[in-house]
Amino acid sequence: MSTLQTLDRGLRALDIVAQSPSGISVADLARELDVHRAICYRIVATLEDHSLVARTADGRIRLGVAAAVLASRFEPQFAGDVQPVLHALADETRATAFVSAAQGQNCVVIMVAEPEGTLLRVGYRVGSSHPIDRGAAGIAILALRPESPSDSDVVRQARADGYSLTRGQLEHGAVGIASGIALPQGFGSSAGLERSVGVVAIDGLDTERAADAVKRTAREIEHLISV
Numbered sequence: 001m002s003t004l005q006t007l008d009r010g011l012r013a014l015d016i017v018a019q020s021p022s023g024i025s026v027a028d029l030a031r032e033l034d035v036h037r038a039i040c041y042r043i044v045a046t047l048e049d050h051s052l053v054a055r056t057a058d059g060r061i062r063l064g065v066a067a068a069v070l071a072s073r074f075e076p077q078f079a080g081d082v083q084p085v086l087h088a089l090a091d092e093t094r095a096t097a098f099v100s101a102a103q104g105q106n107c108v109v110i111m112v113a114e115p116e117g118t119l120l121r122v123g124y125r126v127g128s129s130h131p132i133d134r135g136a137a138g139i140a141i142l143a144l145r146p147e148s149p150s151d152s153d154v155v156r157q158a159r160a161d162g163y164s165l166t167r168g169q170l171e172h173g174a175v176g177i178a179s180g181i182a183l184p185q186g187f188g189s190s191a192g193l194e195r196s197v198g199v200v201a202i203d204g205l206d207t208e209r210a211a212d213a214v215k216r217t218a219r220e221i222e223h224l225i226s227v
Contacts, residue, residue, distance in 0.1 A: 023060030081224045086113040089217045093210045095201035096124050100137035102194035107138035136176035139164040140196035144180035176200040179218035
């Protein structure tokens with residue numbers, strides 16, 4: 001399949017900038033793209049014209065306001081596509097299903113679905129927040145990131161298994177299982193769109209079957225957001 005080289009470079013530049021929250025110099029960006037600095041200046045100027053990037057006072061390149069607008073427009077589409085899938089996961093596992101997102105050093109619940117006909121439910125609600133390195137949802141997101149010497153054993157295990165399983169980390173007696181949702185290439189990990197999907201229950205959860213269902217749901221969501 002043929003691609004447009006200039007467009008490809010522009011999108012890769014945007015991805016690199018998105019992964020540099022403190023900004024990146026044109027020289028470093030050119031090095032990352034493996035292009036001459038003059039070409040990089042033209043790429044940056046084009047992205048600036050569309051407010052996708054902006055220059056700081058010291059000349060470093062950061063994401064611009066248009067990138068945030070694009071991200072915000074992604075949310076309604078994501079919610080509409082994913083809600084039926086999330087309800088199906090809740091009904092299959094007989095547990096509360098959720099989607100969480102990374103926000104800085106925290107993990108925040110952005111969607112919840114309850115199984116039909118169950119009386120005992122975990123009090124998981126939209127807006128609930130916890131440190132990203134605690135709980136299945138956050139650990140699953142960390143496992144999607146590139147390997148790092150600072151990774152904890154639980155993150156390494158989640159990366160190897162394709163899911164995270166935790167017990168009682170956020171609520172006594174609660175069992176959580178989550179799998180990271182890999183974004184389409186070019187979204188970047190620092191764009192505020194890192195997600196995981198999972199389930200949480202108080203005892204009685206068949207963790208093996210739930211893990212399979214959660215991983216399958218994560219792949220289904222990946223397909224939905226990539227088409």
